[in-house]
Amino acid sequence: MKRFLETGNFAITEGAILVGCRFFAGYPITPATELAEAMSLRLPQEGGIYLQAEDECAAMHLCIGASLGGYKAMTATSGPGFILYADPYGWALGCECPVVVLNSGRVGPVSGITGAPGQGEFYLMRYPTHGGNFETICLAPNSAQECMAMTVEAFYLSERFRMPVSVLADQLITDGFEDISVPENDAEMKEMGFRVWPRKIHQGPDFYPVTDELDIPPVVLGQNTGALCSDWTPTEEGYDIEEVEAHHKHAYRLIYKVRNNRHIFNHLYEKVHMDDDPDLVVVSYGTPSRVVNTAVKKARSNGLKVGALRLINLWPFPDEHFSLNTKYLVVELNWDGELVREVQRAAPKDSDVHFLGTCGDLPTVPRLTETFEKILKGQPLQRIGWEVEAW
Amino acid sequence: MEYKSSDISSAYLRSRKIPSTACAGCGLGMNHKIVIQAIKELKLAVEDIIWGTSIGCAGRQTFGTWKGDGVAGTHGRIYAIARGLRVVLPPNKELILTVGDGDAFGIGLNHLIHAARSNADMTVIVNDNLGYQSTGGQYGWTTPQGSKTDSSPYGMFEHNLMSEGMDVLHILKGAGATFLARHVSMDGAWAVDTVKKAILNKGFSLVHMTFPCPTNFASKELGSRDPVKIFNWIKNHAAPMGQEKDDTIWVTGIYHDASNSRPEFSRLIHETVEKIRRTGTL
Amino acid sequence: MKDRIEIVASGFGGQGVVRLGQIVGEAGVKQGLRVAMLKSHGTEMRGGYVRSQVVLSKDAIDSPICESPDYFIALSSAAYERFKDTVPNDGIILYDPALVEKIDETLNCTQKAFPAKTLSMENFDKPLFANTLVLGVVAKIIDVLDKDMVLDSILKIIPKFHENNKKAFQIGYDYTF
Numbered sequence: 001m002k003r004f005l006e007t008g009n010f011a012i013t014e015g016a017i018l019v020g021c022r023f024f025a026g027y028p029i030t031p032a033t034e035l036a037e038a039m040s041l042r043l044p045q046e047g048g049i050y051l052q053a054e055d056e057c058a059a060m061h062l063c064i065g066a067s068l069g070g071y072k073a074m075t076a077t078s079g080p081g082f083i084l085y086a087d088p089y090g091w092a093l094g095c096e097c098p099v100v101v102l103n104s105g106r107v108g109p110v111s112g113i114t115g116a117p118g119q120g121e122f123y124l125m126r127y128p129t130h131g132g133n134f135e136t137i138c139l140a141p142n143s144a145q146e147c148m149a150m151t152v153e154a155f156y157l158s159e160r161f162r163m164p165v166s167v168l169a170d171q172l173i174t175d176g177f178e179d180i181s182v183p184e185n186d187a188e189m190k191e192m193g194f195r196v197w198p199r200k201i202h203q204g205p206d207f208y209p210v211t212d213e214l215d216i217p218p219v220v221l222g223q224n225t226g227a228l229c230s231d232w233t234p235t236e237e238g239y240d241i242e243e244v245e246a247h248h249k250h251a252y253r254l255i256y257k258v259r260n261n262r263h264i265f266n267h268l269y270e271k272v273h274m275d276d277d278p279d280l281v282v283v284s285y286g287t288p289s290r291v292v293n294t295a296v297k298k299a300r301s302n303g304l305k306v307g308a309l310r311l312i313n314l315w316p317f318p319d320e321h322f323s324l325n326t327k328y329l330v331v332e333l334n335w336d337g338e339l340v341r342e343v344q345r346a347a348p349k350d351s352d353v354h355f356l357g358t359c360g361d362l363p364t365v366p367r368l369t370e371t372f373e374k375i376l377k378g379q380p381l382q383r384i385g386w387e388v389e390a391w
Numbered sequence: 392m393e394y395k396s397s398d399i400s401s402a403y404l405r406s407r408k409i410p411s412t413a414c415a416g417c418g419l420g421m422n423h424k425i426v427i428q429a430i431k432e433l434k435l436a437v438e439d440i441i442w443g444t445s446i447g448c449a450g451r452q453t454f455g456t457w458k459g460d461g462v463a464g465t466h467g468r469i470y471a472i473a474r475g476l477r478v479v480l481p482p483n484k485e486l487i488l489t490v491g492d493g494d495a496f497g498i499g500l501n502h503l504i505h506a507a508r509s510n511a512d513m514t515v516i517v518n519d520n521l522g523y524q525s526t527g528g529q530y531g532w533t534t535p536q537g538s539k540t541d542s543s544p545y546g547m548f549e550h551n552l553m554s555e556g557m558d559v560l561h562i563l564k565g566a567g568a569t570f571l572a573r574h575v576s577m578d579g580a581w582a583v584d585t586v587k588k589a590i591l592n593k594g595f596s597l598v599h600m601t602f603p604c605p606t607n608f609a610s611k612e613l614g615s616r617d618p619v620k621i622f623n624w625i626k627n628h629a630a631p632m633g634q635e636k637d638d639t640i641w642v643t644g645i646y647h648d649a650s651n652s653r654p655e656f657s658r659l660i661h662e663t664v665e666k667i668r669r670t671g672t673l
Numbered sequence: 674m675k676d677r678i679e680i681v682a683s684g685f686g687g688q689g690v691v692r693l694g695q696i697v698g699e700a701g702v703k704q705g706l707r708v709a710m711l712k713s714h715g716t717e718m719r720g721g722y723v724r725s726q727v728v729l730s731k732d733a734i735d736s737p738i739c740e741s742p743d744y745f746i747a748l749s750s751a752a753y754e755r756f757k758d759t760v761p762n763d764g765i766i767l768y769d770p771a772l773v774e775k776i777d778e779t780l781n782c783t784q785k786a787f788p789a790k791t792l793s794m795e796n797f798d799k800p801l802f803a804n805t806l807v808l809g810v811v812a813k814i815i816d817v818l819d820k821d822m823v824l825d826s827i828l829k830i831i832p833k834f835h836e837n838n839k840k841a842f843q844i845g846y847d848y849t850f
Binding site: 003005115143172175176177179287290291293294297364365366 | 698
């Protein structure tokens with residue numbers, strides 16, 4: 001194991017290389033540029049290909065092309081670029097094409113603030129394209145080391161589920177430096193819980209089975225299999241067809257291969273002080289969760305029965321964590337409240353769900369502990385002019 | 392052209408999509424046959440070619456017809472998919488894309504230019520039915536000025552990519568394409584020869600080939616769905632380079648042939664990567 | 674060692690503030706500590722301040738934010754004004770009097786003036802080695818940091834002028850307040 005003081009971008013690059021990613025296409029955008037730069041340096045050293053695309057839409061399509069040629073491929077961007085992935089993301093979902101997509105969140109909408117972290121894409125990661133009739137898998141790390149682990153995991157899941165898998169990070173962890181351990185062999189990878197699935201080649205002639213089964217190899221072109229894949233509703237053989245029944249069959253697979261196999265990744269969460277049915281559960285994901293953990297531990301030492309639930313597997317949404325009928329506080333890096341809506345839906349009907357939003361900066365520990373106290377005492381969170389404290 | 396369509400059909404095409412779902416009198420089949428005949432004359436095998444398609448009439452009708460591997464991209468994106476695929480495919484595989492004019496010269500033009508820039512080895516056949524016909528017949532970027540379409544009821548009055556001396560092929564030449572040609576679907580064996588040259592170029596080739604759409608374009612512009620009328624109209628407005636008349640719209644022939652003159656994209660990438668891998672530098 | 678040690682360095686863009694934080698972090702990694710080092714950049718780079726926030730700990734680090742820094746290295750007046758009030762009573766502010774003009778005497782924390790720029794001019798005829806001088810002091814006053822590891826990190830992260838950097842580091846280390 002080698003240890004480095006390095007950025008999350010470095011960790012993602014090394015994680016991708018470890019699991020056999022040999023193709024990266026990107027388009028410069030803060031704060032994902034440094035990942036592209038790291039890939040442009042490292043991939044050729046490993047015999048891999050880095051391409052700078054003409055735009056983000058092309059970047060993900062280039063990855064699709066490489067994946068169709070049998071390569072493990074990855075792209076990375078930030079919100080304004082992620083929105084241009086809508087087109088290829090849908091293609092990759094429909095054609096069951098494995099690609100790993102990293103989104104490093106910044107402050108939006110539109111260009112917003114380039115150099116500050118935001119979490120405005122919670123729902124966008126669920127619906128990265130139009131049309132519905134699909135499930136998505138999204139993983140959200142909260143440290144540089146976990147950026148590596150979730151990149152590794154995203155590649156594993158994308159091969160097994162035969163679909164694009166996204167990693168949602170933010171500027172603080174992709175640009176921030178941390179101590180990072182990089183495994184140097186298979187044994188060390190295993191020790192770190194890294195799972196690897198090799199690229200296999202679908203032998204055809206059928207394109208997809210009308211089942212929820214996993215581990216169907218993806219279509220790889222140029223292998224004399226007569227493979228077909230397209231953006232249209234496919235028949236089971238891959239021909240284009242305009243029939244509702246055919247579409248229903250395909251949609252069944254896209255939805256239920258994920259829904260029915262969640263056990264493969266639904267262990268990806270973190271619970272702190274959650275064993276004794278806390279009076280208040282603080283829910284978050286990504287970088288804010290680290291401040292939440294500090295605040296929750298501090299509150300515990302002050303006698304408050306507070307626990308922290310951090311989601312790593314964001315989508316499909318893990319409803320099972322929200323069975324406790326208690327108070328919830330959802331902490332996010334946005335002011336409109338996104339994750340909180342999902343918590344409100346998943347939590348028992350009469351539970352009390354609150355929201356604390358910041359954006360560009362992480363919430364401070366005193367602000368969090370003060371909010372815990374208010375909620376536990378039943379005091380209302382206030383709305384002071386434009387400064388929204390309650391949701 | 393000296394061939395029976397049934398011969399090449401059974402050798403190269405899937406029976407599933409024959410007959411096609413194209414409108415009666417559609418000229419796309421002529422273009423398709425020209426490409427297949429070129430492949431046959433080059434003695435290429437089914438497994439030598441990966442076939443890419445776009446959306447619209449040209450893409451939809453040709454997708455899944457090739458007996459070997461086939462891929463269809465969304466609007467305008469097949470060029471980017473093809474470029475990613477090109478760089479990881481074995482160099483001896485040919486990439487042939489049959490696309491439409493709206494896809495290539497409208498929504499996909501940026502990706503097309505970058506495919507030309509990088510000289511990625513692929514042959515793009517732009518099957519031009521003079522607008523967006525699968526959506527009912529709206530004008531496109533090569534629709535002749537003055538044409539009446541569903542979205543130009545007063546006549547197409549904008550500057551376009553083939554009017555007033557402008558030419559989309561000039562753009563692609565400037566962007567670095569190494570083989571560019573223009574034909575109409577009536578050019579037969581001559582067009583077959585051109586497509587063969589396009590395929591033989593280890594680099595970016597594009598053949599722009601206009602074909603008749605009786606259903607939408609002709610019914611609006613010529614006031615008739617008679618295939619013969621639009622067939623003759625296109626034929627009469629096409630002339631080989633050097634024999635142009637005042638009313639010529641399509642000047643046919645090879646516009647630019649710099650075949651095999653510039654390093655091909657995937658070869659350049661692989662040679663570069665290999666050198667960096669071995670020596671750590673360029 | 675405390676559960677976590679927070680170190681903030683802040684100044685203008687181009688002063689080497691990020692590199693300073695990186696060197697402290699690198700030393701922490703070499704010593705087997707867990708490290709988080711955030712750099713503030715982007716919009717703040719233009720005209721405002723640049724900040725490195727380093728957290729050192731024996732255990733996994735939760736919050737990477739330095740809300741109450743044990744050590745604050747102030748390399749501009751703007752940075753001093755912005756972060757001085759975050760330093761707790763038992764914290765230390767290390768500032769360069771050539772760069773921080775006005776000191777807030779009402780603060781309860783310890784404030785140490787270290788004339789890095791002046792010392793660099795006196796010893797090397799240029800201000801280039803001011804940060805290495807500061808790192809000498811940092812290695813001395815932050816108990817948990819190992820002197821040799823900090824110097825190793827300087828030599829690793831600054832590839833040039835090794836002899837002068839070694840000398841500057843020692844001058845800083847030996848400085849008495």
